[in-house]
Amino acid sequence: MNYASGQNSNxxxxxxxxxxSSTSTFGGFGTTTTTSxxxxxxxxxxxxxxxxxxxxxxxxxxxxxTGFGTTTGSSTGLGTGLGFGTFNTQxxxxxxxxxxxxxxxxxxxxxxxxxxASALSAPTLLGDERDAILAKWNQLQAFWGxxxxxxxxxxxxxxxxxxxxxxxxxxxxxxxxxxxxxxDGLVVLIFNRKEADIRSQQQQLIESFHKILxxxxxxxxxxxxxxxxxxDQTEVVIYVVERSPNGTSRRxxxxxxxxxxxxxxxxxxxxxxxxxxxMTRTELSPAQIKQLLQNPPAGVDPIIWEQAxxxxxxxxxxxxxxxxxxxxxxxxxxxxxQMTKQHQTRLDIISEDISELQxxxxxxxxxxxxxxxxxxxxxHRTLQVLIKQEIQRKSGYAIQADExxxxxxxxxxxxxxxxxxQFKGRLNELMSQIRMQxxxxxxxxxxxxxxxxxxxxxxxxxxxxQQEGLSHLISIIKDDLEDIxxxxxxxxxxxxIRGGVFS
Amino acid sequence: MTxxxxxxxxxxxxxxxxxxxxxxxxxxxxxxxxxRTLIENGEKITCLHREVEKVKLDQKxxxxxxxxxxxxxxxxxxxxxxxxxxxxxxxGTIYLQHADEEREKTYKLAENIDAQLKSMAQDLKDIxxxxxxxxxxxxxxxxxxxxxxxxxxxxxxxxxxxxNSVLLQQKVEDVSKVFESRRKEQERSYRIxxx
Numbered sequence: 260m261n262y263a264s265g266q267n268s269n270x271x272x273x274x275x276x277x278x279x280s281s282t283s284t285f286g287g288f289g290t291t292t293t294t295s296x297x298x299x300x301x302x303x304x305x306x307x308x309x310x311x312x313x314x315x316x317x318x319x320x321x322x323x324x325t326g327f328g329t330t331t332g333s334s335t336g337l338g339t340g341l342g343f344g345t346f347n348t349q350x351x352x353x354x355x356x357x358x359x360x361x362x363x364x365x366x367x368x369x370x371x372x373x374x375x376a377s378a379l380s381a382p383t384l385l386g387d388e389r390d391a392i393l394a395k396w397n398q399l400q401a402f403w404g405x406x407x408x409x410x411x412x413x414x415x416x417x418x419x420x421x422x423x424x425x426x427x428x429x430x431x432x433x434x435x436x437x438x439x440x441x442x443d444g445l446v447v448l449i450f451n452r453k454e455a456d457i458r459s460q461q462q463q464l465i466e467s468f469h470k471i472l473x474x475x476x477x478x479x480x481x482x483x484x485x486x487x488x489x490x491d492q493t494e495v496v497i498y499v500v501e502r503s504p505n506g507t508s509r510r511x512x513x514x515x516x517x518x519x520x521x522x523x524x525x526x527x528x529x530x531x532x533x534x535x536x537x538m539t540r541t542e543l544s545p546a547q548i549k550q551l552l553q554n555p556p557a558g559v560d561p562i563i564w565e566q567a568x569x570x571x572x573x574x575x576x577x578x579x580x581x582x583x584x585x586x587x588x589x590x591x592x593x594x595x596x597q598m599t600k601q602h603q604t605r606l607d608i609i610s611e612d613i614s615e616l617q618x619x620x621x622x623x624x625x626x627x628x629x630x631x632x633x634x635x636x637x638x639h640r641t642l643q644v645l646i647k648q649e650i651q652r653k654s655g656y657a658i659q660a661d662e663x664x665x666x667x668x669x670x671x672x673x674x675x676x677x678x679x680x681q682f683k684g685r686l687n688e689l690m691s692q693i694r695m696q697x698x699x700x701x702x703x704x705x706x707x708x709x710x711x712x713x714x715x716x717x718x719x720x721x722x723x724x725q726q727e728g729l730s731h732l733i734s735i736i737k738d739d740l741e742d743i744x745x746x747x748x749x750x751x752x753x754x755x756i757r758g759g760v761f762s
Numbered sequence: 763m764t765x766x767x768x769x770x771x772x773x774x775x776x777x778x779x780x781x782x783x784x785x786x787x788x789x790x791x792x793x794x795x796x797x798r799t800l801i802e803n804g805e806k807i808t809c810l811h812r813e814v815e816k817v818k819l820d821q822k823x824x825x826x827x828x829x830x831x832x833x834x835x836x837x838x839x840x841x842x843x844x845x846x847x848x849x850x851x852x853x854g855t856i857y858l859q860h861a862d863e864e865r866e867k868t869y870k871l872a873e874n875i876d877a878q879l880k881s882m883a884q885d886l887k888d889i890x891x892x893x894x895x896x897x898x899x900x901x902x903x904x905x906x907x908x909x910x911x912x913x914x915x916x917x918x919x920x921x922x923x924x925x926n927s928v929l930l931q932q933k934v935e936d937v938s939k940v941f942e943s944r945r946k947e948q949e950r951s952y953r954i955x956x957x
Contacts, residue, residue: 395769399779431790432797598804605811623821637842638880639880640846643846662868690888
């Protein structure tokens with residue numbers, strides 16, 4: 260299994276209102292999800308605001324409206340609308356056209372703001388002190404983020420949504436940005452079926468996708484990852500590989516694939532398969548990121564937005580995202596739950612692996628000990644065979660000089676070994692001591708043996724001298740090795756030269 | 763409903779709203795904190811996984827090496843066995859000469875010493891194992907521990923010296939051989955040229 264740089268993430272569609280124009284475009288934008296690209300991507304599902312995606316078609320005209328997004332007035336609302344329009348090259352034109360062709364929209368926005376203001380402060384519905392009560396009621400509704408505010412007999416009431424700037428249930432969370440390129444061609448599809456279903460029917464799904472894409476033989480649909488989402492939904496990440504006739508293959512870029520899926524007939528057939536949502540998973544360009552960061556979404560106080568940007572724990576991978584309403588919080592909590600469960604399973608797998616490794620370790624250690632013993636035995640046997648052969652080979656000859664030498668050396672070694680205070684003697688002593696210890700049970704002596712200070716100094720001196728001697732020897736050897744290398748090098752060069760001369 | 767009732771309801775609800783708002787913000791901060799923890803956990807798990815994978819690879823390699831050693835040892839044994847058989851059969855010859863007996867004694871001595879050395883090595887290993895197991899690890903400032911470590915380091919460097927001096931000797935021999943052959947070639951070529 261591959262691990263992505265597993266970041267926690269949440270899909271988000273930023274505020275339905277002001278960024279509606281963006282919803283359809285920002286496959287990548289909306290999906291502030293993790294890096295995918297592995298079976299182990301920690302990505303999370305999309306917002307319930309996804310209805311904005313399929314419903315984007317309705318909001319298109321109105322998308323640029325709702326100057327609620329910026330309390331600085333309607334003009335900047337237009338400005339941001341335009342700015343966001345540029346993100347989607349296809350849509351922006353139509354939207355801009357829509358905007359300019361309906362100049363009456365602009366006054367509508369500013370009216371809305373005025374209406375809200377008047378609804379909240381000075382409704383003139385009833386014309387007496389009950390208006391104050393009405394004002395309070397409207398305020399309460401605005402804080403809740405739901406309801407209608409009546410303030411005038413002639414003008415229809417203002418609808419309060421959760422995005423209005425006075426809604427109290429607002430906070431800012433952080434979501435992870437994907438960093439896949441468009442060429443990676445990843446498109447995310449949300450199915451409203453359980454993960455187990457999807458997994459068991461994965462092959463059929465792939466085939467149906469293939470058919471939807473036109474059954475082209477050059478295209479192959481591959482599944483990048485399958486993830487469970489809360490509420491029995493599953494997220495499947497796919498990419499399509501196109502093999503051109505001259506042998507090269509490339510992935511269909513995410514945007515083209517996504518645009519293809521967005522076509523009406525394709526969309527319906529996808530929906531029959533159970534797809535509730537599709538979007539691209541591409542990284543946000545720096546321009547997009549800047550735009551995002553600079554403009555607080557609908558109804559969020561700019562100060563709070565700035566603060567959120569400052570508080571961002573990882574500004575490279577996370578961007579601030581508004582959380583509006585308890586439902587949003589609940590969704591996030593569910594995703595966190597999911598994530599934790601995944602963590603748990605991974606940890607279980609890892610711990611199994613580790614115990615497996617430990618088992619292997621013990622067997623390996625035993626094997627190593629066994630092989631060592633075997634090696635000693637074999638070497639002894641080899642020696643025996645050699646000896647017997649030597650004896651037979653040389654039978655009839657007189658004792659030779661080097662044999663005499665060998666004899667002398669062996670005798671010395673034997674004497675040394677048998678010397679009472681060295682080697683064998685001491686070893687035997689130690690062995691018997693140990694056997695005694697084992698026999699009487701290992702009594703761990705708690706006594707600390709203190710070394711006499713003088714003795715310690717002597718030992719230190721001795722060790723230091725030893726160290727110096729050793730380093731001296733080591734440097735000699737190293738120098739000699741260097742010299743030998745030089746000599747070898749020189750000899751090799753000579754070969755080449757001479758080879759040239761005599762060829 | 764009169765407006766007065768509405769007003770009282772509104773007031774009550776406003777208080778509730780305050781409460782709920784506090785809850786909301788509290789929850790939101792919690793959610794953010796948990797998000798962060800989750801991210802950290804995810805990263806830690808990734809690191810852990812990577813380490814485990816590394817260890818798995820190392821272990822696999824180790825196993826492969828051990829298998830190789832096993833096969834080599836088996837090969838050696840297969841080679842040795844017939845030789846030993848052959849030796850056993852032919853060892854019935856009578857040693858007539860005094861020199862042969864001397865030779866036999868010498869080599870038997872060598873074999874004896876080899877056996878002793880091997881058993882001593884085994885004993886040493888056992889002793890060190892025992893000591894290591896029962897020694898435990900008191901604080902590292904203990905002079906005995908330090909002395910121990912120093913001695914170990916000395917031992918390692920002595921081994922290194924041993925290995926490298928053998929290596930050096932081999933290289934010197936190789937180089938002198940190459941040199942000799944080169945010299946002979948040169949002499950020959952000079953003789954050809956100048957004759």
